[in-house]
Ligand SMILES: C[S@@+](CC[C@H](N)C(=O)[O-])C[C@H]1O[C@@H](n2cnc3c(N)ncnc32)[C@H](O)[C@@H]1O
């Protein structure tokens with residue numbers, strides 16, 4: 563029997579009925595669920611302005627704090643348009659449509675499909691997008707739909723109509739749309755993913771992260787970086803299944819939520835040997851952290867322990883082990899942000915500072931994780947020197963070092979913890 567994938571109550575104009583034979587017992591999602599999820603944090607209907615664009619979030623899920631994540635998406639979309647000449651975007655979970663509006667107005671997208679499963683958002687989305695002339699036929703610049711994100715992607719894939727950028731601003735650790743997203747994306751296209759599951763990245767729900775991203779995550783002091791690596795790793799695994807591979811262009815953690823966002827570029831061909839997909843260890847005894855490849859799993863141990871198998875050692879993974887960002891790509895983003903006058907805003911972690919730290923973090927010599935200065939100080943029972951002093955001392959000793967965009971008192975370095983403490987002690991005495 564042929565069934566449509568979305569619940570009948572969700573408005574959908576799909577001309578493509580699909581087989582839903584995998585699990586007939588699974589109930590289709592109920593649209594009222596979207597309302598329940600949105601309402602607690604939704605704001606009162608009141609006009610808002612973001613980067614000079616006026617829009618009304620209505621009663622949809624909207625967070626002013628996510629503006630930075632939207633800035634990063636728009637900068638990337640614009641770079642894509644500049645280098646490829648065209649830009650077709652799927653905003654798969656668009657809420658009030660602010661991203662769609664920004665992709666159209668700021669990144670000059672040729673076409674945006676603004677989709678949100680909740681059809682009660684329709685009036686708000688349409689009114690917000692009406693600032694951009696809709697156009698007709700082949701010139702049509704935007705469309706509003708109300709399908710489940712999976713269906714919005716499967717439909718386009720089925721007719722061979724691919725997107726340059728798919729933005730999935732989802733809740734929790736929902737990864738069920740990864741495969742459909744890869745299928746609906748052009749090769750060389752961009753996938754902008756979100757996770758808001760701080761429990762999983764913190765190692766508090768290892769079986770949840772295992773189900774969602776194929777990664778067993780244990781608590782580690784740099785859990786928020788692990789959250790980004792877990793999300794990229796989930797995409798790496800799913801891409802390989804389809805014969806693709808992905809590279810992260812940037813990874814962004816924001817404590818509001820928390821929210822983990824990564825922008826991935828999708829390439830043809832799976833890698834035969836991916837040195838960037840493996841495990842991270844942390845020793846609870848000495849604070850040392852390391853990476854372990856699949857073929858080294860039997861050799862697990864911490865240098866602080868005599869025995870090979872150290873009971874103090876915890877292991878998380880598999881996940882992405884490579885750089886969190888592509889440094890030259892983020893440099894282009896920063897140049898564009900400067901061109902648009904989006905820098906030097908002087909408030910909190912401004913965009914210029916964020917992108918500059920991301921460029922530092924993208925040094926391929928830097929392993930996963932960071933040292934928190936206060937944790938190091940309490941471990942060594944000492945005060946900690948300033949970040950600045952510590953950074954120049956580490957460089958003098960020949961180590962790679964950078965600040966972390968995730969935590970202000972953290973340093974990323976390839977220096978082992980024991981030597982890090984020694985350098986900090988020397989700095990305090992000098
Ligand atoms: C985080 S909000 C989107 C916020 C918006 N992108 C922004 O930047 O303001 C997530 C939205 O996804 C919608 N949604 C939830 N699950 C969905 C699904 N499976 N498919 C499509 N939309 C979904 C919700 O109705 C909600 O509006």
Ligand SMILES: [Zn+2]
Pocket residue numbers: 845846847848849850864865866867874
């Ligand atoms: Zn140890």
